[in-house]
Amino acid sequence: MIAPSILSADFARLADEVRAIDGADWVHVDVMDNHFVPNLTLGLPVVESLLKVTDIPLDCHLMITDPERWAPPYAEAGAHNVTFHAEATDDPVAVARDIRAAGAKAGLSVKPNTPIEPYLEILRNFDTLLVMSVEPGFGGQSFIAQVLDKARTVRRLVDAGELRLLVEIDGGINMNTIEQAAEAGVDCFVAGSAVYGTDDRAATVEILRKKAATAAS
Ligand code: DX5
Ligand code: ZN
Secondary structure (H helix, E strand, O other): OEEEEHHHOOHHHHHHHHHOOOOOOOEEEEEEEOOOOOOEOOOHHHHHHHHHHOOOOEEEEEEOOOHHHHHHHHHHHOOOEEEEEHHHOOOHHHHHHHHHHOOOEEEEEEOOOOOOHHHHHHHHHOOEEEEEOOOOOOOOOOOOHHHHHHHHHHHHHHHOOOOOOEEEEEOOOOOOOHHHHHHOOOOEEEEOHHHHOOOOHHHHHHHHHHHHHHHHO
16 A cells, blocks of 8 residues: 655645545645654644545544644544554553544554564554654655564564554655565555655556565565
8 A cells, every 4th residue: 555645745735736646545644743743744624624625545644742632633533544653642552542432543653763562562452553764754764674673573463363453654665665665564655755756646656556566475
């Protein structure tokens, strides 16, 4: 699955920018609060407007503090996935429960230097694991390949039937890096600058999808 990140889109033309990725599996929406990360993007009102202009499921990635307070409204609004950061809360299971109760899939995200082992036990409460392959906050950074060990660990547990969730990767995914992520067992690939930095966004999505599928087979 390919989830283009609109962080690299033209924020004044978001409806057109989402139409330009027709054929994508999810639209990845990066919510930043200038607190959990040193950048500020968009919030619930923009997500509500996006929901009116696209049928592609919205994959909301909340890089914010206090997800217990702010995450459930994204689910209530109609986001498909609501992902928050493990580092941002003491009770990720409670946040996941509230997201699911509000009608969305729940995702847990971990920064590059956050180990996955302490969270393996609670992953059964989640629908996706979002492995960050750059420090959250900005598009266009270089892929950190070391994080793929986390994807491999969780992929093994999924394949063994011990967990049921999608493994998603975010940061630095492009034509040169997507194959190694696919080989590590990633299911869903976020790509911002690699998609919106090209003229034919839909064609780029297709090329990325084919590369991932070939590498995974
Ligand atoms: C970074 C965001 C990413 C960002 C990825 O904090 O979470 O979703 O858009 O951008 P690229 O694909 O350019 O690394
Ligand atoms: Zn993201």
